[in-house]
Structures are given as structure tokens and as C-alpha cells.
Amino acid sequence: MSRILITGINGQLGFELRRSLAMLGECICLDRQQLDLSRPAGIAAVLDQTQPDIIVNPAAYTAVDKAESEAQLAHTVNAAAPAAMADWAAANNALLLHYSTDYVFDGDKASPYAEDDATNPQSVYGLSKWQGEQAILTSGADHIILRTSWVVGAHGGNFLKTIIRLARERDSLNVVADQIGAPTPAALIADISAHIIKQWQTSQDKTLLGTYHLTSSGSTSWHGYTEFLLALAERYGVALQLKPENLHAIPGSAYPTPAKRPGNSRLNCSKIEGNFGLIMPAWQSGVEQVFQQIFNS
């Protein structure tokens, strides 16, 4: 039976992974207190002690704007810590399943990004995640890196929850319309992670290893996403202060933030669909399920 170590179990994805991976082996679920990624020097000792065959690492420094002023910490958590996990995995013949982001790209491409398109991170967060990818690649460890985008889940913080909070408090809201991507449920990423691990356990097929894009299908802007959330609130009887006619589309240039976001965050998912025999569901169905989980209980 596999021993599966999961980091960051109180994050959006870590929470769902506990559920999705529970039937695939003995799960060792570690929070920040049990495995602190800001202290990479301590990671090997925890891995020596727990002896996982599979390391699943959803933990990350994800505060995109704050990272601009905490570059050292972002680099430690998002690059140095995965590097330590990868070095241990290489030396101990373990698989590392890691997660990365659309923010490794600059967003200037006109069509969805493929896995081998040139990266060019525009933010400290994006750069730190890219450096994490690079460390894993050069470690020689068996690994799978899943790049996803705009993660949304019932457990943890995300754009959906921020927007519903603001829509309850305000009677007018400006949201960026020239950054496009695909909201992706944490539960979908977790379930696909389970599917991938199962195939690895069954086949140990090294041609499955590598980097994959994994998002919902279709795309929208942050503004389009917000319009959809307001429609869901109407459908499920969630009372808001904000009326749809007072939601305004603005360019990113009118919403200054410390970190620059990509204009195009769309990721082409045909590699994961082809290699693992999957079909990515539409972003709307995933967002609706999360919305129902949070507000319709």
C-alpha cells in the first residue's frame, strides 16, 4: 500500500486532496505546524520519518500582491521547499506531485498556453512558482507538475468569496475585464490528482510523468466571472446589496495592484485530456457547485 504525504491540508486544494486521496493509500496529512515550508532545511527529516512513496504538495505562498514585498518568503515556500521535497524524492525513489500556476506566463499570447510555451513570469509569485518548477525538473525526481488557474473551493479564500462579500457590502463594483482565464474547482484538481496517482500506482509508467495544464474548459474575464456569480446569487436567493447594472467592467490599468497579472491566463489542457483519458468540465458547472456548497446548505 502506498504512503501518500499531503502538505498544506488546510488550503483550498489540500482540503479536497484529503478527501480525494483517502482511498489510494495511507495518507499522512500535514499542516503548517507539522511541515513548515518556510524552513526547507527541516523537510528531509520529516520525510525520513514518514517515508512516503508519493509526496503531494498543494502548500504554497499564494498571496499574489503581498509577495511583491515578501519575495524572500515566497521564494522559500514556493521554490526552496519544493526543491527539498524533489531532492528527497529523487534519493528515495518517491513520486512528487506538485502544483503550479498560469502566472508563470506573461499573458501576451493570443491563444491558450501549451505546456512547452515559453514562460515569462511578471510577478514575484509567478517567478517563485516557476523557480519551484525548475528545481523539480532539475532534481531528477519522478514528478508530475499540474499548472492550474483561478482556483475556487468551498474551503479557503478565493475570488468568489471576496466578490460575494463585496457585493453584500457595496452598491457599486468595478471589476477587471481584460484578464481572461478559467475558474477551476479545487475538487476537480483533487479528483484528477487521484486519477493520476491511481494510474501511476497501477502502471509506474514513466511516460505519464511531466508537466500538465489542468483547468476547467471555457474561459471568462474576472468581470464575466463576477456577472456569473451575481446571476447565481439571484438564482439561489442570496441577498446582495449590489445590483447587476452597477457592476462595471474596467481595464486592468484602472485597477492598480502591486503585482502584474497576465492578460491571457488560458491554459490548453489537451495534453492531460489525451494522456489520461479525461474531459475537462465547463467552468460554469464547477463554480455553480462551489457556490451551492457555500450558500445553499
Ligand SMILES: NC(=O)C1=CN([C@@H]2O[C@H](COP(=O)(O)OP(=O)(O)OC[C@H]3O[C@@H](n4cnc5c(N)ncnc54)[C@H](OP(=O)(O)O)[C@@H]3O)[C@@H](O)[C@H]2O)C=CC1
Ligand atoms: N489559488 C489559486 O487561485 C491558484 C493556486 N495555484 C496553486 O495551487 C496550489 C494550491 O493553491 P490553493 O489551495 O488555492 O492555496 P491556498 O492559499 O488555499 O492554500 C495554501 C496552503 O499552503 C499553506 N502554507 C502556506 N505557507 C506555508 C508554510 N510556510 N508552510 C506550510 N504550509 C504553508 C497554507 O497554510 P495555512 O492554511 O496555515 O495558511 C495553506 O494551507 C498552490 O501550489 C498554488 O500555487 C495555481 C493557480 C491558481
Ligand SMILES: Cc1cn([C@H]2C[C@H](O)[C@@H](COP(=O)(O)OP(=O)(O)O[C@H]3O[C@@H](C)C(=O)[C@@H](O)[C@H]3O)O2)c(=O)[nH]c1=O
Ligand atoms: C476584488 C477585486 C479584484 N479585481 C481584480 C484584481 C485582479 O486583477 C483580479 C483577480 O483578483 P485576485 O487578487 O482575487 O486574484 P489573484 O490573487 O491574482 O488570483 C490568482 O491567485 C494565484 C494564487 C494564482 O495562481 C492565479 O491563478 C490566480 O487565481 O480581479 C477587481 O477588478 N475588482 C475587485 O473588486
Ligand SMILES: [Mg+2]
Ligand atoms: Mg489572491
